[in-house]
Amino acid sequence: MIQNVAVIGAGSWGTALASVLAKNGHQVTLWVRDAQLADEVNQTHRNQKYLPEATLPVNIVATSSLEKAVAGKPVVLLAVPSHAMRQVCQSMAAYLDPEVLLLHATKGFELESLKRMSEVIAEELSPQITSRLAVLTGPSHAEEVVCEQPTTVVVSSESEESMLRAQDLLMNQNFRVYTNPDLVGAEIAGALKNIIALGAGMSDGLGYGDNAKAALLTRGLAEISRLGIKLGAMPLTFAGLAGVGDLIVTCTSKHSRNWRAGYMLGQGKRLDEVLEQMGMVVEGVRTTHAAYALARREQVDMPITQVLYGILFEGKTARQGVEELMGRGKTFEMSYLNPEADRS
Numbered sequence: 001m002i003q004n005v006a007v008i009g010a011g012s013w014g015t016a017l018a019s020v021l022a023k024n025g026h027q028v029t030l031w032v033r034d035a036q037l038a039d040e041v042n043q044t045h046r047n048q049k050y051l052p053e054a055t056l057p058v059n060i061v062a063t064s065s066l067e068k069a070v071a072g073k074p075v076v077l078l079a080v081p082s083h084a085m086r087q088v089c090q091s092m093a094a095y096l097d098p099e100v101l102l103l104h105a106t107k108g109f110e111l112e113s114l115k116r117m118s119e120v121i122a123e124e125l126s127p128q129i130t131s132r133l134a135v136l137t138g139p140s141h142a143e144e145v146v147c148e149q150p151t152t153v154v155v156s157s158e159s160e161e162s163m164l165r166a167q168d169l170l171m172n173q174n175f176r177v178y179t180n181p182d183l184v185g186a187e188i189a190g191a192l193k194n195i196i197a198l199g200a201g202m203s204d205g206l207g208y209g210d211n212a213k214a215a216l217l218t219r220g221l222a223e224i225s226r227l228g229i230k231l232g233a234m235p236l237t238f239a240g241l242a243g244v245g246d247l248i249v250t251c252t253s254k255h256s257r258n259w260r261a262g263y264m265l266g267q268g269k270r271l272d273e274v275l276e277q278m279g280m281v282v283e284g285v286r287t288t289h290a291a292y293a294l295a296r297r298e299q300v301d302m303p304i305t306q307v308l309y310g311i312l313f314e315g316k317t318a319r320q321g322v323e324e325l326m327g328r329g330k331t332f333e334m335s336y337l338n339p340e341a342d343r344s
């Protein structure tokens with residue numbers, strides 16, 4: 001069924017998802033924070049800053065008014081950075097349709113509270129929203145999605161109906177949408193892979209090869225799963241699109257913001273220089289901070305995250321980080337063989 005959909009956030013991901021929805025025939029209102037960019041989208045059907053190569057469908061109409069964007073819309077899709085989620089929800093709460101289906105496509109935790117995005121959304125809107133809330137995640141770079149390159153993603157929700165509605169809205173020949181009821185696992189996997197992507201970029205920036213990258217991905221997945229399972233995720237989610245699928249794409253793609261930021265750090269640039277040069281959200285930086293705190297709180301061993309925390313926030317060099325990881329004591333690969341020695 002054709003729907004009126006509001007997409008909140010006109011960075012690369014919001015713009016690409018607006019394009020998918022519009023090509024599926026939906027009427028899309030795109031909320032753009034910057035009024036000048038809203039005019040550009042309406043007049044030129046382009047978003048030069050975030051997706052310069054793409055021409056956008058004409059059934060995307062941009063507005064810088066959050067009220068105009070969401071009022072009366074049966075579906076709202078949030079694609080803002082994690083640090084903006086709470087404030088955006090607060091600002092749009094009064095205008096939302098009481099029966100709205102809410103999707104979010106944000107990969108991160110709220111740093112201050114260490115909460116997942118769906119928890120932040122439920123706190124700001126209402127606990128009942130969870131029955132109409134779904135997350136969209138999986139291996140999907142905006143730059144490829146907007147040019148209709150084959151892409152697979154996953155939607156997760158506590159409500160089967162919401163999950164199926166989200167799948168129907170988004171799925172097409174080039175954008176294949178799977179469902180997975182493990183909302184907790186989907187959100188955690190999507191957020192934590194960005195930490196490992198920073199590490200993979202660093203490894204490449206240091207000039208290390210494929211062996212190092214494979215080690216980071218595999219041991220990265222081990223610690224992502226360890227924390228995720230402790231926080232209530234289903235183990236198999238980490239073997240799926242939200243887990244290993246997204247880990248592969250983010251750690252190996254030239255489009256990845258997290259990999260690119262890591263690469264520059266590996267080459268010896270300072271974090272502030274790197275973030276300035278990126279000009280786009282690099283979720284992995286805040287997520288490293290959040291995961292470091294969560295790992296301490298939950299007493300879960302996350303050696304790669306710990307080392308990256310040291311590099312990002314404590315002045316350790318990338319090379320020292322590698323030495324630290326490679327110089328750790330002997331241990332089992334599979335912690336189930338010796339749960340007492342749950343080390344990576």
Ligand SMILES: NC(=O)c1ccc[n+]([C@@H]2O[C@H](COP(=O)([O-])OP(=O)(O)OC[C@H]3O[C@@H](n4cnc5c(N)ncnc54)[C@H](O)[C@@H]3O)[C@@H](O)[C@H]2O)c1
Binds near residue numbers: 014083279
């Ligand atoms: N880019 C991708 O390919 C991709 C794919 C999947 C998921 N994501 C996730 O989507 C989310 C958004 O990423 P993106 O790549 O579109 O980022 P981006 O850097 O391309 O754009 C960020 C957007 O958020 C807006 N913004 C920044 N601060 C804001 C604030 N305080 N309040 C409201 N809006 C604010 C900016 O104006 C911009 O429109 C992230 O969580 C990211 O991990 C991105």
Ligand SMILES: O=P(O)(O)OC[C@H](O)CO
Binds near residue numbers: 140197246250255257
């Ligand atoms: O470009 P990145 O590193 O923010 O990753 C974007 C998506 O999460 C890839 O699935």
